[in-house]
Amino acid sequence: MGYYHQAAGFIGDVPFVLQDFPLVTNVQMSVPVIRRIVADMPSCVCLKHEDWPGLDKISALRADGFLNRRIAILCGNGGMFLPEEMGRGADGAMTGFAYPEMMVDVVRHMRAGQLDRAQDLFDAYLPLARYEQQPNIGLAVRKYTMARRGIIANAALRRPGGALNVERVWETCGYNDLAKRYPVKLVNLSTAGFRELDYEGTKVKISEVFWRCGIIINVAKYKTHSLTGFTGGLKNLYGLVPGLIKTDYHRLYPATKDFAALLLALYWLTRSRVSYSFIDGILGMDGAGPSAGRVRNFGLLFGSRSIPAMDYTAARLMGFRMDDVPYLREALHGDGILPSRIKVPTSFQDFTLPDVDIRVVKLRKELLKYVPGIGRKIFQKVYYFHPRISERCKSCGLCVRSCPVHAITPPAPGILPAVNPKVCIECMCCHEMCPHHAVDIHKSFLAGLVTR
Numbered sequence: 001m002g003y004y005h006q007a008a009g010f011i012g013d014v015p016f017v018l019q020d021f022p023l024v025t026n027v028q029m030s031v032p033v034i035r036r037i038v039a040d041m042p043s044c045v046c047l048k049h050e051d052w053p054g055l056d057k058i059s060a061l062r063a064d065g066f067l068n069r070r071i072a073i074l075c076g077n078g079g080m081f082l083p084e085e086m087g088r089g090a091d092g093a094m095t096g097f098a099y100p101e102m103m104v105d106v107v108r109h110m111r112a113g114q115l116d117r118a119q120d121l122f123d124a125y126l127p128l129a130r131y132e133q134q135p136n137i138g139l140a141v142r143k144y145t146m147a148r149r150g151i152i153a154n155a156a157l158r159r160p161g162g163a164l165n166v167e168r169v170w171e172t173c174g175y176n177d178l179a180k181r182y183p184v185k186l187v188n189l190s191t192a193g194f195r196e197l198d199y200e201g202t203k204v205k206i207s208e209v210f211w212r213c214g215i216i217i218n219v220a221k222y223k224t225h226s227l228t229g230f231t232g233g234l235k236n237l238y239g240l241v242p243g244l245i246k247t248d249y250h251r252l253y254p255a256t257k258d259f260a261a262l263l264l265a266l267y268w269l270t271r272s273r274v275s276y277s278f279i280d281g282i283l284g285m286d287g288a289g290p291s292a293g294r295v296r297n298f299g300l301l302f303g304s305r306s307i308p309a310m311d312y313t314a315a316r317l318m319g320f321r322m323d324d325v326p327y328l329r330e331a332l333h334g335d336g337i338l339p340s341r342i343k344v345p346t347s348f349q350d351f352t353l354p355d356v357d358i359r360v361v362k363l364r365k366e367l368l369k370y371v372p373g374i375g376r377k378i379f380q381k382v383y384y385f386h387p388r389i390s391e392r393c394k395s396c397g398l399c400v401r402s403c404p405v406h407a408i409t410p411p412a413p414g415i416l417p418a419v420n421p422k423v424c425i426e427c428m429c430c431h432e433m434c435p436h437h438a439v440d441i442h443k444s445f446l447a448g449l450v451t452r
């Protein structure tokens with residue numbers, strides 16, 4: 001009591017919240033003590049109730065005439081007992097949860113007397129609320145979810161807070177449960193080692209895991225891609241390159257044709273071990289893919305033993321010609337496949353998906369092909385597609401770390417990161433990596449006219 005008198009006297013008329021959190025403070029605050037604090041200190045306006053669960057305490061404090069005046073009671077502990085606490089007389093919650101809107105709605109329903117609705121809503125979120133209660137990583141899980149939702153910019157925790165490694169992310173996203181059910185083993189390609197192989201002078205680092213598997217099924221998404229136009233089964237093999245080595249290759253192979261040669265080397269080195277490939281186009285993407293385009297419900301699933309044949313068919317359906325995808329002709333040729341001999345269902349033979357936007361990705365480098373080397377630099381001054389960071393940026397810094405040539409200045413308080421167009425090699429990694437789709441593709445006047 002002496003401490004509270006001293007503290008309340010020190011802050012004068014400033015209203016304060018009394019926090020009752022024995023789990024962390026190891027101080028058991030009895031109901032009579034809380035009553036005395038409320039009675040002696042008029043500036044105490046709220047109790048943050050974090051006794052676990054301490055429902056009887058709320059009931060006692062809310063009993064008629066027990067306190068000399070009404071103070072607010074707000075619950076903590078991640079809202080784990082919110083409906084019950086509200087039922088005992090709490091006013092709401094003052095706590096963290098990855099979906100705070102759930103708590104807002106639970107409180108609203110409780111106040112409206114809709115107890116069943118409140119409980120049903122709460123129960124739907126309870127597994128995650130419980131999951132967030134894990135010591136060490138609970139807050140990391142919450143921040144990870146909030147960052148994925150775009151609510152906060154960065155999931156990092158101050159020390160000594162725990163961090164989510166890839167394995168924890170799998171757990172949070174439900175991959176571990178899936179793996180157990182089927183059963184499959186999840187492997188982190190970034191930490192499993194790699195082999196560096198040489199294909200006619202092009203060296204490629206490929207995850208060690210790939211060489212240890214007996215059957216490889218390659219599953220790609222059906223999307224446009226700002227660097228290679230289209231992304232399907234062959235581009236998906238790039239995922240075999242571990243972690244940040246991928247970024248490094250963008251720096252080493254900035255020109256599209258060189259990057260395509262790298263992809264082809266990867267394909268020649270791995271094709272004999274890939275048993276079957278799919279492109280999942282049930283939900284796909286057009287426009288500024290692979291991450292900032294329009295999500296489209298194409299309702300298509302492609303499958304083949306031949307990756308180039310599958311990619312050719314899928315790209316053609318989107319409206320691409322063979323040479324729009326920089327590695328396709330050579331891949332088909334290398335496998336001895338004639339496009340006219342690729343077997344597709346009759347109904348798809350002359351079919352092109354309607355209303356698919358491939359203009360930006362298709363024309364980004366198209367015109368440059370026709371400009372001779374000597375005039376290319378000048379032409380690029382009037383015909384360009386530069387990444388530009390928009391106001392949607394949350395300053396998470398992921399693009400800065402992803403840029404292979406350090407062309408992006410880091411964010412600072414009140415200052416967004418910015419791309420230096422003189423350094424940028426237009427690999428579009430920043431555009432692909434930004435979790436908030438905050439990197440726009442800024443077109444020059446000429447590029448805008450061409451792709452209008």
Ligand code: SF4
Pocket residue numbers: 389390392393394395396397398399400411417433434435436437438439
């Ligand atoms: S633009 Fe860069 S810093 Fe901004 S939100 Fe996207 S990745 Fe993060």
Ligand code: SF4
Pocket residue numbers: 387402403404405406407408419420423424425426427428429430431
């Ligand atoms: S700024 Fe973006 S597009 Fe330019 S080099 Fe860096 S990551 Fe690539």
